[in-house]
Amino acid sequence: MKTKKSYVTISELVGKFKKFYPDLSASKIRFLESMGLIEPKRTPGKYRIFTKEDILKINFILKMQKQYYLPLSAIKEKISSIDFKLNTEDKDILKQLKLNIYDPSLDYKQKNEFIPVYELTRRYKLDQSFINELTENNIVSFEEIEGQYFLRSSDMEIIKIVMEFSKFGIHSKHLRFFENFSTRESSFIQQIVFPVLMSGSSDAFKKAGEIAAEMEELISRFRLLMVKRQNKLFLEKYK
Numbered sequence: 001m002k003t004k005k006s007y008v009t010i011s012e013l014v015g016k017f018k019k020f021y022p023d024l025s026a027s028k029i030r031f032l033e034s035m036g037l038i039e040p041k042r043t044p045g046k047y048r049i050f051t052k053e054d055i056l057k058i059n060f061i062l063k064m065q066k067q068y069y070l071p072l073s074a075i076k077e078k079i080s081s082i083d084f085k086l087n088t089e090d091k092d093i094l095k096q097l098k099l100n101i102y103d104p105s106l107d108y109k110q111k112n113e114f115i116p117v118y119e120l121t122r123r124y125k126l127d128q129s130f131i132n133e134l135t136e137n138n139i140v141s142f143e144e145i146e147g148q149y150f151l152r153s154s155d156m157e158i159i160k161i162v163m164e165f166s167k168f169g170i171h172s173k174h175l176r177f178f179e180n181f182s183t184r185e186s187s188f189i190q191q192i193v194f195p196v197l198m199s200g201s202s203d204a205f206k207k208a209g210e211i212a213a214e215m216e217e218l219i220s221r222f223r224l225l226m227v228k229r230q231n232k233l234f235l236e237k238y239k
Contacts, residue, residue: 007041007049013058021062029058037061037076056086114150117142120159133172134159138179189215 017024032038040048064070134140140155196208
């Protein structure tokens with residue numbers, strides 16, 4: 001069964017909107033972004049992706065231009081105003097565009113894989129500056145869905161460790177280099193796991209997950225021993 005996506009690509013978006021706005025192009029969408037009217041998210045490969053809210057906002061912008069001849073500056077001012085509220089419940093345009101988009105927030109409610117950021121800050125009494133540092137230094141990342149930010153529950157342990165580091169005067173910016181380590185180690189594991197995923201076996205995904213977990217444990221133990229070894233050599237110099 002084909003999985004429904006929670007987003008569309010820029011080419012899919014333009015293709016669907018062409019019926020209503022024949023002059024629309026990918027460059028026009030990118031221009032709207034450069035003007036600060038929309039803020040599409042990016043994939044790890046830096047490709048733009050558009051959620052239901054993005055689509056509704058773009059439709060609103062294009063409608064204001066086409067029907068009321070409003071300049072983008074006036075539309076931006078309206079969108080940025082305090083009393084502006086996008087009608088995310090209006091699914092009429094989505095039906096007309098025949099976009100097969102589902103609401104990811106339903107999954108968040110059904111599965112305990114994500115937690116709202118506001119709940120995180122309230123529960124652990126975290127400052128917004130601390131949260132900002134985490135994201136700016138790529139320690140964790142948040143998902144913005146329907147105007148609300150979520151954190152993967154599996155990343156909660158990372159935040160707890162960062163909080164422990166702070167006792168030593170070590171902050172998110174000091175830990176950024178770990179991202180390079182984790183990326184390299186993950187790539188190492190992926191090279192081992194990928195052939196298993198491509199094997200075509202009915203339980204390929206399960207096997208790949210088991211191998212990845214075992215490799216993670218081995219790398220973690222090996223790294224710890226190597227770090228301990230280097231620290232021991234360092235301390236022995238000052239006996």
